[in-house]
Amino acid sequence: MEMQDTDVVLLWGSNAREAHPIFFHHVLKAVNAGAQLYVVDPRRTTSAQWADAWLGLHVGTDVALANAMAREIIHAGLCNRDFIERATSGFDEFAEAVEPYTLQYGERVTGVPADVIAEVAHAYARADRAQLCWTLGITEHHNAVDNVLALINLALLCGHVGRYGSGLNPLRGQNNVQGGGDMGAIPNRLPGFQDMETNEEACERFEAAWGTPIVRRHGWHMTQMLEAIDRGDLTALYVLGENPAQSDADSTHVGHLLESLDHLVVQDIFRTRTAEYADVVLPASASWCESEGTVTSSERRVQRVRAALAPPGQARDDLEIMYDLARRLGHEWPHSSSEDVWNELRSLAPNHAGMSYARLEELGGIQWPCFSEDTLEPTWLHGRLWAEPFEGPPAPFNAVEHDPPVDEVNDDFPLLLTTGRRLDSFNTGVQTGGYRSPLRRPEQLELSIDDAERLGVADGERVRVSSRRGSITAPVRVERALRAGLAFMTLHFPDEVQTNLLTINATDPKSGTAEFKATAIRVEPLSETAEETVEAAEPLAALGD
Amino acid sequence: MSRARQVAPPREVEITLNGEAVSATEGETILQVAKREGIEIPTLCWAKTLTPVNACRVCVVEVEGSRVLPPACARKVEDGMEVQTHSERVRHSRKMVLEFLASSVDVSTTPDVSRWIDEYDAAPQRYGPPAPAFTAGERDRLRAGHHVAPDGRHAATVKQPPKIDNDLYVRDYAKCILCYKCVQGCGTEWQNTFAIAVAGRGFDARIATEFASPLPDSACVYCGNCIAVCPTGALMFKSEFDRRQAGTWDEDRQQVTTTICTYCGVGCNLELHEQDNEIVKVTSPLDHPVTRGNLCVKGRFGFQFVQNRARPGEREGDAPPPPHAADGTGASGNGASGNGSGGHGPRGGGPPT
Numbered sequence: 001m002e003m004q005d006t007d008v009v010l011l012w013g014s015n016a017r018e019a020h021p022i023f024f025h026h027v028l029k030a031v032n033a034g035a036q037l038y039v040v041d042p043r044r045t046t047s048a049q050w051a052d053a054w055l056g057l058h059v060g061t062d063v064a065l066a067n068a069m070a071r072e073i074i075h076a077g078l079c080n081r082d083f084i085e086r087a088t089s090g091f092d093e094f095a096e097a098v099e100p101y102t103l104q105y106g107e108r109v110t111g112v113p114a115d116v117i118a119e120v121a122h123a124y125a126r127a128d129r130a131q132l133c134w135t136l137g138i139t140e141h142h143n144a145v146d147n148v149l150a151l152i153n154l155a156l157l158c159g160h161v162g163r164y165g166s167g168l169n170p171l172r173g174q175n176n177v178q179g180g181g182d183m184g185a186i187p188n189r190l191p192g193f194q195d196m197e198t199n200e201e202a203c204e205r206f207e208a209a210w211g212t213p214i215v216r217r218h219g220w221h222m223t224q225m226l227e228a229i230d231r232g233d234l235t236a237l238y239v240l241g242e243n244p245a246q247s248d249a250d251s252t253h254v255g256h257l258l259e260s261l262d263h264l265v266v267q268d269i270f271r272t273r274t275a276e277y278a279d280v281v282l283p284a285s286a287s288w289c290e291s292e293g294t295v296t297s298s299e300r301r302v303q304r305v306r307a308a309l310a311p312p313g314q315a316r317d318d319l320e321i322m323y324d325l326a327r328r329l330g331h332e333w334p335h336s337s338s339e340d341v342w343n344e345l346r347s348l349a350p351n352h353a354g355m356s357y358a359r360l361e362e363l364g365g366i367q368w369p370c371f372s373e374d375t376l377e378p379t380w381l382h383g384r385l386w387a388e389p390f391e392g393p394p395a396p397f398n399a400v401e402h403d404p405p406v407d408e409v410n411d412d413f414p415l416l417l418t419t420g421r422r423l424d425s426f427n428t429g430v431q432t433g434g435y436r437s438p439l440r441r442p443e444q445l446e447l448s449i450d451d452a453e454r455l456g457v458a459d460g461e462r463v464r465v466s467s468r469r470g471s472i473t474a475p476v477r478v479e480r481a482l483r484a485g486l487a488f489m490t491l492h493f494p495d496e497v498q499t500n501l502l503t504i505n506a507t508d509p510k511s512g513t514a515e516f517k518a519t520a521i522r523v524e525p526l527s528e529t530a531e532e533t534v535e536a537a538e539p540l541a542a543l544g545d
Numbered sequence: 546m547s548r549a550r551q552v553a554p555p556r557e558v559e560i561t562l563n564g565e566a567v568s569a570t571e572g573e574t575i576l577q578v579a580k581r582e583g584i585e586i587p588t589l590c591w592a593k594t595l596t597p598v599n600a601c602r603v604c605v606v607e608v609e610g611s612r613v614l615p616p617a618c619a620r621k622v623e624d625g626m627e628v629q630t631h632s633e634r635v636r637h638s639r640k641m642v643l644e645f646l647a648s649s650v651d652v653s654t655t656p657d658v659s660r661w662i663d664e665y666d667a668a669p670q671r672y673g674p675p676a677p678a679f680t681a682g683e684r685d686r687l688r689a690g691h692h693v694a695p696d697g698r699h700a701a702t703v704k705q706p707p708k709i710d711n712d713l714y715v716r717d718y719a720k721c722i723l724c725y726k727c728v729q730g731c732g733t734e735w736q737n738t739f740a741i742a743v744a745g746r747g748f749d750a751r752i753a754t755e756f757a758s759p760l761p762d763s764a765c766v767y768c769g770n771c772i773a774v775c776p777t778g779a780l781m782f783k784s785e786f787d788r789r790q791a792g793t794w795d796e797d798r799q800q801v802t803t804t805i806c807t808y809c810g811v812g813c814n815l816e817l818h819e820q821d822n823e824i825v826k827v828t829s830p831l832d833h834p835v836t837r838g839n840l841c842v843k844g845r846f847g848f849q850f851v852q853n854r855a856r857p858g859e860r861e862g863d864a865p866p867p868p869h870a871a872d873g874t875g876a877s878g879n880g881a882s883g884n885g886s887g888g889h890g891p892r893g894g895g896p897p898t
Contacts, residue, residue: 019809020811021768021842022811022813022835022836022840022841022844023809023811025735025737025839028737032733032737171809171810171811173810174809175805175808175809175810175812176810177810178810286851287807288805288815289802289817289848290851295812296812297805297811297835298810298811298812299812301835303805303812303814304803304804304805305804305805306802306803306804307802308800308802308804308817308819309819309823309824309851309852364814364830364834365812423766423841423843424766424767424843425843426847430850431807431850432808432843432847432850433850434849434850434851434853435713435847435848435849436713437713437767438712438713438760438761438765438767439766439767439842
């Protein structure tokens with residue numbers, strides 16, 4: 001929460017005003033106190049309306065923009081030479097790699113005027129404190145990791161990391177994305193974010209505590225699991241609190257994969273669409289209000305969740321379900337409370353060691369790392385990069401190249417569809433569908449004024465939207481925030497409009513995230529013979545079940 | 546380059562509070578010091594999370610050498626300051642403020658007011674029987690410069706029917722004391738949405754959306770941050786309003802549990818007000834650094850999905866999901882109708898309660 005003490009905020013691929021509204025309060029505190037805000041987003045979002053400048057880049061040109069900014073910073077002599085020399089490696093190769101990314105090249109590729117790229121580059125580089133924040137606009141691309149590396153390069157170039165008020169902030173989309181990763185829900189990590197392939201000491205610590213060998217192997221992430229199902233290498237799946245049948249790209253394909261499993265267990269608070277494919281459904285309690293535990297926020301703040309309600313019917317706490325499951329599998333785990341489980345975690349994960357329940361309560365949450373019960377570390381990470389004398393490995397520059405979205409725009413699919421969220425709804429709408437929001441409107445295909453005019457369609461008119469993978473119909477909304485060539489949809493109402501029938505399953509090789517942000521589409525007005533069109537669409541409709 | 550952050554360490558000052566020597570820190574308000582010393586000064590328009598606007602005047606105190614009575618919530622202590630928090634002049638002023646407010650506004654849901662009325666011997670009834678209530682929308686049409694002077698036999702009133710134009714908020718301006726807190730919370734202090742402002746002049750002043758339009762036609766984003774700071778219950782969650790109307794709102798039966806919002810990674814603390822195993826209201830702690838009492842529409846109102854329970858015990862049951870068409874052509878469900886779009890079995894599909 002150092003945001004309000006910063007001087008320049010770069011919000012990149014994030015519409016925080018709607019997706020992270022309370023974080024945006026902190027940004028607005030800074031803006032109202034004189035900080036500069038720049039928003040990088042293909043859409044002129046409600047966040048961009050607060051910006052000193054909106055950088056309306058073409059979808060998927062983030063690396064080109066970041067590299068052009070980096071080159072400008074280097075050429076203008078604005079990079080932080082002292083920091084680069086003391087704390088980083090690979091600068092020369094990086095500088096060479098970005099050399100072709102002139103402002104003019106940047107303008108040509110990204111669509112952002114050269115002088116605006118230069119303005120933002122200078123403002124970011126000259127700032128005493130600067131924050132670079134991003135969300136899914138960066139990570140829902142086939143080159144997600146490259147995108148993130150390009151932003152990290154900028155921060156290293158200017159020394160905007162490891163200091164109060166300066167840093168890199170991926171804004172998480174759910175209350176425990178950070179915590180899930182921290183607790184080992186990542187293919188190569190043990191709880192405490194300890195690497196099971198390289199951290200031998202940690203593996204041994206867990207083996208001693210659990211009395212079972214730790215397999216030192218990089219597991220599969222979600223996308224790889226789907227591929228493994230496809231190959232027949234994965235035949236049973238246990239899904240907890242996830243709705244891949246609707247949330248993953250190319251839903252038709254995912255449906256086939258789930259159907260082909262030998263055994264599918266779904267543990268959820270709802271009978272989700274994924275649960276409809278399941279052999280066993282385990283009704284669970286809602287973790288944030290029917291169960292005890294902790295979650296970890298974007299700023300690495302571990303906080304307590306507490307039970308306010310008794311779960312309905314036979315729904316049970318996740319922990320209880322897992323105890324029973326372990327027992328049926330022949331493991332008599334000692335029955336423990338959420339606090340006992342947490343204390344075990346603290347004994348095995350040094351970066352959480354100091355976070356007793358009592359202390360979390362007293363301090364309103366604690367940001368990791370927290371090594372002991374009588375210390376608190378600085379609220380920012382990577383302070384070691386500034387420490388005297390310098391210790392540990394230098395932070396590496398990673399030169400990355402522009403690589404356009406996989407789904408190519410051409411004459412058959414002339415528009416680029418990007419997806420995102422709206423203020424009052426959340427992901428596939430399973431939770432937010434439960435309350436009556438006066439802001440809610442049905443799913444619509446948002447089109448620019450130009451494209452709507454060219455297609456001869458008006459607000460509310462139904463159109464057929466087709467990509468290389470599927471075809472759906474949706475009403476049109478003419479949206480001033482979009483430029484010609486760009487279309488927008490959400491994924492909030494999959495029961496009405498299955499946006500993810502259109503999206504592409506082109507994933508980043510490292511993160512496994514699909515390119516939800518870039519789908520080439522064709523839009524056709526529905527003629528008077530709409531009846532026929534509905535019939536033609538029915539085979540597709542059936543696939544959803 | 547950096548915006549000025551060089552702040553000198555605050556100095557200690559000595560003041561006299563009701564005749565007693567008291568140490569305080571430069572920058573503190575009289576209200577803060579009095580609170581620490583165990584002296585109660587009533588407040589209405591003050592809030593921990595907002596800049597004082599000095600609107601209600603109920604916290605005024607007497608400061609030696611000051612011609613007027615300054616508000617304790619805003620006036621900062623100075624070395625050598627002599628303050629009287631309950632002098633005759635102060636008590637008289639507070640009594641007048643309480644009488645004016647209580648004779649013209651429904652303060653029945655304003656905490657502490659009836660106690661203060663007794664404490665300060667206020668007699669709101671002495672201004673006569675209340676004038677006739679306004680009809681719905683009548684006060685919104687009042688124009689500055691066209692005020693009709695009261696007849697003197699009745700107590701002027703802001704009484705009017707509550708505005709109920711959406712499923713989340715009720716605006717009952719018969720209870721509004723014009724403290725401005727909602728305008729601040731909606732504006733630059735926190736939300737920066739600017740859906741509401743003060744319209745009109747003098748006694749005709751009121752809180753209004755642009756052109757007094759219904760909330761769904763206004764800029765409102767339903768964060769509820771105005772309700773969170775409203776001191777009188779003029780702004781109320783519909784869940785609370787409906788239960789109060791039905792006589793089932795019972796704070797003695799409510800438990801407040803602090804947990805974390807599930808809708809993004811910011812980590813907003815939620816205070817779930819639970820009554821009979823139902824969440825009836827959601828607030829956020831004013832002193833938590835993440836929210837400072839603020840939330841967004843999802844955090845404030847998005848809880849309903851855990852309690853859309855058709856019948857107890859049915860959640861794991863096999864009620865089929867509502868009919869749908871994958872491509873939307875056959876779906877009659879319209880997101881604007883609220884509950885319809887989230888149908889996923891009993892938990893999501895039950896009727897709203």
